[in-house]
Amino acid sequence: MANTYIQIGSTVTVGSGGAADITFSSIPATFTDLKLVISSRSTQAGLGEANRISFNGDTTSGNYTQKRLLGVGSGAGSSQSQTLRESLFNVGSNATASTFANSEIYIPNYASANAKSVSIDTVTENNATEAYAALIAILWSGTAAITSIALVPETGSSTFVQYSTAALYGIKKS
Amino acid sequence: MATTYEPITTTTTSGNASSVTFSSIAGTYTDLVIIVNGGSSTAADLHIQFNGDTGNNYSRTILSGDGTSATSLRQTSVNYIRTDNQGYLNTTFPAATHIINIMNYSNTTTNKTTVSRASNASTGVDASFGLWRSTAAITSINLSPNAGTLTNGSTFTLYGIKAA
Numbered sequence: 096m097a098n099t100y101i102q103i104g105s106t107v108t109v110g111s112g113g114a115a116d117i118t119f120s121s122i123p124a125t126f127t128d129l130k131l132v133i134s135s136r137s138t139q140a141g142l143g144e145a146n147r148i149s150f151n152g153d154t155t156s157g158n159y160t161q162k163r164l165l166g167v168g169s170g171a172g173s174s175q176s177q178t179l180r181e182s183l184f185n186v187g188s189n190a191t192a193s194t195f196a197n198s199e200i201y202i203p204n205y206a207s208a209n210a211k212s213v214s215i216d217t218v219t220e221n222n223a224t225e226a227y228a229a230l231i232a233i234l235w236s237g238t239a240a241i242t243s244i245a246l247v248p249e250t251g252s253s254t255f256v257q258y259s260t261a262a263l264y265g266i267k268k269s
Numbered sequence: 270m271a272t273t274y275e276p277i278t279t280t281t282t283s284g285n286a287s288s289v290t291f292s293s294i295a296g297t298y299t300d301l302v303i304i305v306n307g308g309s310s311t312a313a314d315l316h317i318q319f320n321g322d323t324g325n326n327y328s329r330t331i332l333s334g335d336g337t338s339a340t341s342l343r344q345t346s347v348n349y350i351r352t353d354n355q356g357y358l359n360t361t362f363p364a365a366t367h368i369i370n371i372m373n374y375s376n377t378t379t380n381k382t383t384v385s386r387a388s389n390a391s392t393g394v395d396a397s398f399g400l401w402r403s404t405a406a407i408t409s410i411n412l413s414p415n416a417g418t419l420t421n422g423s424t425f426t427l428y429g430i431k432a433a
Contacts, residue, residue, distance in 0.1 A: 100272075100273075161390055162389075164395075165339075173335055173336050173394075203424070207363075209363050210363070212365060213366070213390075214366045216386065230388075230396055234391065268424075269279065
């Protein structure tokens, strides 16, 4: 049987100079679903920081709807936004050294002519009282096939640190 | 390298279907994954039953966030597993995404467990955990909204994962 779970391009590994964004572009429409697996840490002070996600270069906040279920240390809550495009977390610079966030983004039917419903699981871990875990739903209203995905740390001056990685997989249903 | 993640079957709904059933599932994989992307004619939770068992042989725990608060629901001796608790299948098509993992589905020694993620950015996010109290190998899976019918064009895909 043909392989149906295939890495698209190469794994992105952030170099010593850091990176302002992680972007996958020229994504072919030949798969059914996409899965993005990320290990990330940023220069932002604190224990964690969200990233803003965009598809096909669309940063129009009204085009994204988001809800998340969030655990912060010993507390749990839920939040929503139609403006922030908040997606997965990075571990922040005050977290335990050499510790990175783990996240998965799943996008079914990414090449369809419908809006795109995105599922994200993300967690930061470190040896402190506080850590973050979130389950996130995002709906992008765009009806074009997704051909690029960009992640940018939420704080403008923040960047991904060295050894952050991201890998994009395509999954075929037949 | 051997292929370890294989599509078994896929269904794109039509004719206002009330459910989708995967049947004759071979026992040749280790785990199963179901990806659902769709909607329904009214707000509905997605229910799962195995091997046609409609008895009260299921239990479930659902952790939910609706954008305002976090809640947890526990139900035992019920007649289906529910992957969400907030009606994610709805008329906003195809806003609902369900990712359902079924572990060790073909063993005939232990009861079967599921781990699911359900999302609808207009409604919320859920993590659901289910138990089917049966040691039978899972050979069929029925997925249905608890109200209304599935929006035409909803997609249901079953994948098999091999440990080796």
